[in-house]
Amino acid sequence: MGAEPTLRETLAERIDALLPQTQCGKCGYAGCRPYAEAIAAGRAGINQCPPGGGDVIRDLAALLGVPAQPLDPALGVEQLPAVAVIDEALCIGCTLCIEACPVDAIAGAAKLMHTVIAAECTGCELCLAPCPVDCIRMVETGRALTREERRMAAAHARSRFEARNRRIAAHRAARAAARPLRADEVKRATVARAMDRARQRLRNRSR
Ligand code: SF4
Numbered sequence: 211m212g213a214e215p216t217l218r219e220t221l222a223e224r225i226d227a228l229l230p231q232t233q234c235g236k237c238g239y240a241g242c243r244p245y246a247e248a249i250a251a252g253r254a255g256i257n258q259c260p261p262g263g264g265d266v267i268r269d270l271a272a273l274l275g276v277p278a279q280p281l282d283p284a285l286g287v288e289q290l291p292a293v294a295v296i297d298e299a300l301c302i303g304c305t306l307c308i309e310a311c312p313v314d315a316i317a318g319a320a321k322l323m324h325t326v327i328a329a330e331c332t333g334c335e336l337c338l339a340p341c342p343v344d345c346i347r348m349v350e351t352g353r354a355l356t357r358e359e360r361r362m363a364a365a366h367a368r369s370r371f372e373a374r375n376r377r378i379a380a381h382r383a384a385r386a387a388a389r390p391l392r393a394d395e396v397k398r399a400t401v402a403r404a405m406d407r408a409r410q411r412l413r414n415r416s417r
Pocket residue numbers: 293294310311312313314315316326330331332333334335336337338
């Protein structure tokens with residue numbers, strides 16, 4: 211019983227390593243790692259990743275020792291690699307696309323036009339929906355990646371995704387540390403200091 215979570219964790223990691231790390235959510239899960247965990251737990255099929263397509267299904271089938279199967283058509287179709295392109299003349303600089311991009315592939319600042327760093331774009335399409343002026347479109351790169359190139363691109367995307375998560379966590383922690391204490395927190399701190407003083411007085415008396 212005790213060893214099961216560790217084994218499942220290891221399997222989820224191995225499954226995750228085969229996924230394209232777009233974090234696109236087209237599989238129905240919040241990102242590649244949650245989908246990998248669902249497969250490892252037997253809650254999801256191996257045919258739910260449109261960006262990974264046939265290559266990923268075959269890799270997952272080989273890892274898990276199960277038959278390959280066609281991509282679930284309800285979740286999308288396999289497409290050639292594409293990158294997002296922003297029509298800079300229409301961009302209003304709202305920064306919503308930057309917030310949506312899981313790999314920090316969009317450069318820009320508030321009220322300034324934004325641009326996609328094509329080499330970092332995974333084609334996840336997560337920036338499309340939040341754009342209030344519909345000025346982002348996907349453009350096919352015109353070249354399918356080899357399996358090795360896909361693996362390298364996935365590893366790179368994962369490192370950028372993790373770096374972004376660390377940066378966001380550090381930013382949140384810094385903001386939390388900098389905010390003024392709430393009234394209940396001030397009260398708790400005052401009570402704790404008073405109790406410390408009372409204990410100190412008791413210790414002094416017993417000497
Ligand atoms: S720029 Fe858009 S499509 Fe490209 S990785 Fe970022 S969110 Fe995804």
